[in-house]
Amino acid sequence: MSRVQPLSGYPEWSPQERIIETHVIRELERVFALHGFGGIDTRAVEPVERLAGDSEAAKEIYTLGRLNAGGEADATLGLHFDLTVPFARYVEERQGTLQFPFKRHQIQKVWRGERPQEGRFREFYQADIDVVGRDSLPAHLEVEVGVVMARALQALPIPAVRFHVNNRMLVEGFYRGVGITDVAAALRSVDKLDKIGPDGVAKELAAQSVPGTATEAILALAQIKAEDSSFVAAVDDLWETSIRVEDHAAAQEQLAQGILGLTALVDGLNGAVPGCAVADLRIARGLDYYTGSVYEAFVEGHEDLGSICSGGRYDSLVAGGGFPGVGLSVGVTRLVSRMIKAELASATRAVPSAVLVAVVDEAAREASAGIADRLRARGIPTEVSPTAAKFGKQIQYADRRGIPFVWFPGEAHGEVKDIRSGDQVPADPDAWTPPDPDLHPRVVTG
Amino acid sequence: MSRVQPLSGYPEWSPQERIIETHVIRELERVFALHGFGGIDTRAVEPVERLAGDSEAAKEIYTLGRLNAGGEADATLGLHFDLTVPFARYVEERQGTLQFPFKRHQIQKVWRGERPQEGRFREFYQADIDVVGRDSLPAHLEVEVGVVMARALQALPIPAVRFHVNNRMLVEGFYRGVGITDVAAALRSVDKLDKIGPDGVAKELAAQSVPGTATEAILALAQIKAEDSSFVAAVDDLWETSIRVEDHAAAQEQLAQGILGLTALVDGLNGAVPGCAVADLRIARGLDYYTGSVYEAFVEGHEDLGSICSGGRYDSLVAGGGFPGVGLSVGVTRLVSRMIKAELASATRAVPSAVLVAVVDEAAREASAGIADRLRARGIPTEVSPTAAKFGKQIQYADRRGIPFVWFPGEAHGEVKDIRSGDQVPADPDAWTPPDPDLHPRVVTG
Numbered sequence: 001m002s003r004v005q006p007l008s009g010y011p012e013w014s015p016q017e018r019i020i021e022t023h024v025i026r027e028l029e030r031v032f033a034l035h036g037f038g039g040i041d042t043r044a045v046e047p048v049e050r051l052a053g054d055s056e057a058a059k060e061i062y063t064l065g066r067l068n069a070g071g072e073a074d075a076t077l078g079l080h081f082d083l084t085v086p087f088a089r090y091v092e093e094r095q096g097t098l099q100f101p102f103k104r105h106q107i108q109k110v111w112r113g114e115r116p117q118e119g120r121f122r123e124f125y126q127a128d129i130d131v132v133g134r135d136s137l138p139a140h141l142e143v144e145v146g147v148v149m150a151r152a153l154q155a156l157p158i159p160a161v162r163f164h165v166n167n168r169m170l171v172e173g174f175y176r177g178v179g180i181t182d183v184a185a186a187l188r189s190v191d192k193l194d195k196i197g198p199d200g201v202a203k204e205l206a207a208q209s210v211p212g213t214a215t216e217a218i219l220a221l222a223q224i225k226a227e228d229s230s231f232v233a234a235v236d237d238l239w240e241t242s243i244r245v246e247d248h249a250a251a252q253e254q255l256a257q258g259i260l261g262l263t264a265l266v267d268g269l270n271g272a273v274p275g276c277a278v279a280d281l282r283i284a285r286g287l288d289y290y291t292g293s294v295y296e297a298f299v300e301g302h303e304d305l306g307s308i309c310s311g312g313r314y315d316s317l318v319a320g321g322g323f324p325g326v327g328l329s330v331g332v333t334r335l336v337s338r339m340i341k342a343e344l345a346s347a348t349r350a351v352p353s354a355v356l357v358a359v360v361d362e363a364a365r366e367a368s369a370g371i372a373d374r375l376r377a378r379g380i381p382t383e384v385s386p387t388a389a390k391f392g393k394q395i396q397y398a399d400r401r402g403i404p405f406v407w408f409p410g411e412a413h414g415e416v417k418d419i420r421s422g423d424q425v426p427a428d429p430d431a432w433t434p435p436d437p438d439l440h441p442r443v444v445t446g
Numbered sequence: 447m448s449r450v451q452p453l454s455g456y457p458e459w460s461p462q463e464r465i466i467e468t469h470v471i472r473e474l475e476r477v478f479a480l481h482g483f484g485g486i487d488t489r490a491v492e493p494v495e496r497l498a499g500d501s502e503a504a505k506e507i508y509t510l511g512r513l514n515a516g517g518e519a520d521a522t523l524g525l526h527f528d529l530t531v532p533f534a535r536y537v538e539e540r541q542g543t544l545q546f547p548f549k550r551h552q553i554q555k556v557w558r559g560e561r562p563q564e565g566r567f568r569e570f571y572q573a574d575i576d577v578v579g580r581d582s583l584p585a586h587l588e589v590e591v592g593v594v595m596a597r598a599l600q601a602l603p604i605p606a607v608r609f610h611v612n613n614r615m616l617v618e619g620f621y622r623g624v625g626i627t628d629v630a631a632a633l634r635s636v637d638k639l640d641k642i643g644p645d646g647v648a649k650e651l652a653a654q655s656v657p658g659t660a661t662e663a664i665l666a667l668a669q670i671k672a673e674d675s676s677f678v679a680a681v682d683d684l685w686e687t688s689i690r691v692e693d694h695a696a697a698q699e700q701l702a703q704g705i706l707g708l709t710a711l712v713d714g715l716n717g718a719v720p721g722c723a724v725a726d727l728r729i730a731r732g733l734d735y736y737t738g739s740v741y742e743a744f745v746e747g748h749e750d751l752g753s754i755c756s757g758g759r760y761d762s763l764v765a766g767g768g769f770p771g772v773g774l775s776v777g778v779t780r781l782v783s784r785m786i787k788a789e790l791a792s793a794t795r796a797v798p799s800a801v802l803v804a805v806v807d808e809a810a811r812e813a814s815a816g817i818a819d820r821l822r823a824r825g826i827p828t829e830v831s832p833t834a835a836k837f838g839k840q841i842q843y844a845d846r847r848g849i850p851f852v853w854f855p856g857e858a859h860g861e862v863k864d865i866r867s868g869d870q871v872p873a874d875p876d877a878w879t880p881p882d883p884d885l886h887p888r889v890v891t892g
Contacts, residue, residue: 004538007523010489012536014543015550018486033798034822036829040464043456043569044490044555052513060513066559067498067507067524077453078513090458092450097460099846101832103797104461109490113512123489138832140811351549352479365586376480383482386547386584400545 009116010123011337016350021125021336023347023443024156025107028127028330031152032105035144037129040104042086044111048078051085053319060112079111083128083329088317091132095323100134101141107332119305119334130327132317137324139261142293142313143268149297149309149328150273157345157445158335159300161308164280165265166294168312170235170258171284174221177244177251178214184288186210190222191284217242222282228270229263231279258292265293289314295328299335302342308335348442349402352381354434355416356398357407359388367409374429375407380439382407395419404438455562456569457783465793467571467782469889470602471553474573474776477598478551481590483575486550488532490557494524497531499765506558525557529574529775534763537578541769546580547587553778565751565780576773578763583770585707588739588759589714595743595755595774596719603791603891604781605746607754610726611711612740614758616681616704617730620667623690623697624660630734632656636668637730663688668728674716675709677725704738711739735760741774745781748788754781794888795848798827800880801862802844803853805834813855820875821853826885828853841865850884 006012013021029039051061062079080086083106091098107127114120129148131141146163153161175183189204196204198219205215217238224234239255262279269277285294292313299308311328315321339345355375357368368384375382383403385394391408398406399419407429408415416432417424433439452458459467475485497507508525526532529552537544553573560566575594577587592609599607621629635650642650644665651661663684670680685701708725715723731740738759745754757774761767785791801821803814814830821828829849831840837854844852844865853875854861862878863870879885 004535006539007489007491010491012488013486014540015484015486019484021487022485034825034827036797036799036827038461038465038797039468040459040461041467042458043453044557045453045456045569048513063511063513064525065509065511067494067509068559079510089450093452094460099796103829111490113514123491133832140808141832144815144830350545351482351484353482362586379480381480381482383549384590386579386587 007122009114009121011121011333013336013340014350016347017336017340019347019350019441020339020345020443021332023345024332024336024339025125025127027155028152028332029105029107031155032129032148035148035151037103037105037148040087040090040106041108042080042083042090042106044079044109045077046080046085046089048076050089051078051081053085060114062111062113081112082110083108083126084130084317084327087128087130088319088323091323092318095134095318101131101137102133103129103131105129119331119337121333121337124331124333125336127330127332128327130317130325132323132325132327135322135324137326139292140264142261142326143265145311145326145328146265146269146277146293146295147272149295149311149330150269150276153297153309153330154273154276156335157443158339159302159344161276161297161299163269163277163295163297163309164283165262165269165277165296166279166281166283166285167258167262167265168290168292168294169254170262171221171281173251173253173255173258174235174239175214175218177239177248177255178217178242179211179245180214180218182208186218187284190218190282193222193282211243213243224279224281226266226279227275227277228266229279231266231281232259232263235259235281261292285310285312291315293326299338302338305334305338307331343446345443345445348437348444349404350441351383351401351403352441353383353401353403354380354438354440355382355405355407356394356401356403357382357384358391358394358409359385360409361388364388364409368407371407371409371414371429375432378430378433380434402441405434453568455560455567457567457779459782459786460796462793462796463786465796465887466785466791466889467778469791469793470778470782470785471571471573473601474598474778475551475553477601478575478594481594481597483549483551483594486533486536486552487554488526488529488536488552490525490555491523492526492531492535494522496535497524497527499531506560508557508559527558528556529554529572530576530763530773533574533576534765534769537769538764541580541764547577547583548579549575549577551575565777565783567779567783570777570779571782573776573778574773576763576771578769578771578773581768581770583772585738586710588707588772589711591757591772591774592711592715592723592739592741593718595741595757595776596715596722599743599755599776600719600722602781603889604785605748605790607722607743607745609715609723609741609743609755610729611708611715611723611742612725612727612729612731613704613708613711614736614738614740615700616708617667617727619697619699619701619704620681620685621660621664623685623694623701624663624688625657625691626660626664628654632664633730636664636728639668639728657689659689670727671724672712673721673724674712675725677712677727678705678709681705681727707738731756731758737761739772745784748784751780751784753777789892791889791891794883794890795850796887797829797847797849798887799829799847799849800826800884800886801828801851801853802840802847802849803828803830804837804840804855805831806855807834810834810855814853817853817855817860817875821878824876824879826880851880 290312294312296307297309309330313326317323372382416427736758740758742753743755755776759772763769818828862873
């Protein structure tokens with residue numbers, strides 16, 4: 001038997017911490033459902049060839065073997081590393097029966113063979129929402145999905161979440177207009193701005209044969225940031241003063257469409273959750289498949305954690321095309337891990353029980369159980385003392401668990417003691433109710 | 447890219463079916479919490495040497511490899527095949543901080559490399575409850591845990607669940623008394639009674655050198671079944687008339703203790719959920735580690751599915767000893783799969799939305815979104831029509847999804863139509879509420 005020890009990259013929470021995680025998941029689900037997003041759940045495994053389709057991610061995949069095959073993997077199945085790959089397969093499989101546009105949320109664990117570090121795990125929960133259309137998807141859904149996510153995150157006991165948003169059409173139109181031909185490669189370089197700085201990006205772009213004037217222009221574009229549509233004037237100015245290719249009409253049209261999209265997104269997000277969004281034109285998001293709005297969200301004061309939610313608009317969820325959509329994904333475990341470590345939130349107690357019914361002696365256990373059942377019948381989480389020890393010991397039992405009330409059975413009904421204040425009053429198990437904040441464990445800030 | 451097709455043994459549900467699964471999980475959680483069982487969540491992986499500790503299960507373990515290691519497994523980690531192994535490790539790791547007796551529920555997926563068949567999957571949800579003590583655990587908790595589970599299963603939209611219960615002390619005392627030395631081996635044979643019949647069991651016992659008189663006695667014991675404590679007289683009679691070993695005082699004492707335990711269990715279970723329990727002395731449960739009450743539960747009319755919930759009392763959760771407990775585990779996916787296939791239950795709709803707010807034209811989308819937000823502010827799941835198509839099309843959109851109400855914005859407030867009855871009435875988005883049964887999708891029987 002191996003020594004018992006935590007595995008790096010596989011976080012687990014104490015019962016009290018798990019209440020925080022459950023609260024986060026439930027609140028996200030609640031807000032998603034309030035906006036019409038129903039939940040699905042997919043299997044944890046996919047054929048490896050599907051998982052490996054995205055070559056960038058391939059290195060992170062866990063494959064499955066069988067112990068009775070001598071530990072040999074047949075490597076045909078692997079654990080999903082995100083919820084997009086299984087969702088795409090789910091939609092492809094059920095395209096004949098799903099109703100489009102199809103809205104879903106999905107909250108499950110994913111696995112990645114990455115080197116564990118702060119906020120980066122090998123097994124973690126993600127919470128995704130997507131809207132997927134059949135053949136077409138109205139642009140206003142890019143705003144709607146962002147609003148749903150902004151509200152869901154706002155419902156959590158964490159500091160304000162700020163969405164940094166951009167639009168791929170804006171970027172592509174601009175890049176093309178100033179003479180960049182391999183837009184995807186240039187985007188991947190700009191995506192490293194925070195890591196390697198403007199000089200590093202310029203060096204990479206030079207290696208891609210991007211003209212110096214274009215590099216200058218797109219680095220200037222990446223500096224533009226605004227909390228409202230004032231970014232439009234800045235982009236327009238930069239566009240007018242940049243050296244453009246001769247035939248830039250199509251690029252300009254794409255740029256204009258992107259500006260409209262980004263304006264609608266920033267205004268829509270800030271309209272729904274004031275101050276939650278900033279147009280940040282450096283947001284590139286390396287993945288090739290985004291084609292419209294892109295989002296990256298950070299917790300204020302915890303930007304060092306990296307993005308806790310990201311996503312974007314894509315042309316097709318399914319390889320063959322025809323399923324345009326927009327989606328966002330929350331790194332639940334990353335967020336919860338920070339909430340716990342930085343003590344952003346805590347649970348008021350570690351157990352569901354609001355009441356411990358004391359047991360006078362073992363012969364009277366049934367009477368105590370009867371009282372517990374009468375409380376439970378009215379939805380009050382209750383447990384019965386496991387032993388008929390002295391009342392002091394039974395109170396200690398409740399105290400150690402954070403159970404706020406102890407019920408002492410008596411001739412008529414009995415008495416209930418708030419063990420925090422020491423107050424003890426006669427009470428009827430068919431009528432007494434704990435004050436609302438004590439009914440269930442709550443998650444509170446700080 | 448591989449063809450898209452379901453994987454045998456990895457069930458997935460449609461959005462409407464997933465509502466049934468979610469309902470089952472939530473109801474179990476609700477009843478568990480009402481009785482003081484808080485939830486924990488453990489990582490999906492464990493060191494293989496821990497998983498393989500139980501040699502019987504070893505053949506079913508999925509090991510993890512890494513794709514970048516050429517598909518080779520290092521076979522040091524595997525996916526858990528139940529929730530007991532990770533729970534034992536969790537308790538061992540946290541024995542210094544957990545409060546004992548520790549009650550927990552745990553509802554997660556587990557993986558087994560078994561050949562898939564009806565009710566047997568490779569990836570499935572289990573829902574476990576356990577109470578674990580430190581050094582000791584009062585026997586009445588064997589009744590309590592059974593009662594909690596009986597109530598949790600009773601809360602589900604399924605036919606009555608019947609617990610077949612037995613007691614290992616009763617069986618062991620009896621077996622020893624009639625001259626069986628290797629009780630565990632005999633138990634494993636009796637456990638096959640349904641599969642190989644009394645003659646098959648007798649043959650196996652003969653191979654174990656069990657005397658014919660003993661075989662006769664324990665096969666007679668396995669026939670005893672009663673819905674109340676009337677089994678006691680039958681056991682006593684059989685004991686008195688069986689050929690016993692000369693020095694059977696200790697065995698008789700063990701038998702007597704087991705009879706007390708089983709009496710308390712049957713009476714306790716039937717007291718809490720009338721008719722839910724039957725003392726069934728053929729219930730052996732192959733696993734060696736049970737030492738007191740054992741439980742196997744079946745859905746009435748669906749006995750062919752096999753047990754949907756089982757468990758028992760054990761001397762120690764942790765290999766080193768010192769953590770006696772009692773627990774029960776529900777095969778959630780097995781149960782849900784039957785609920786869906788046999789149409790035992792269905793969801794009243796496939797989406798959370800109770801209301802679709804129609805959009806008059808795209809310019810008026812914001813007004814519709816505002817109405818939706820006013821409804822959501824009062825907890826009414828609402829979505830806005832994705833297009834401003836003709837109202838007929840928008841009604842069709844709602845109809846296809848099962849959204850019961852369509853809201854038509856108007857000068858003053860607007861009107862709401864129940865698209866099932868066709869009734870349409872003026873309504874105020876700050877006051878109107880759908881009738882309670884329509885607020886959320888419900889899971890109904892049949």
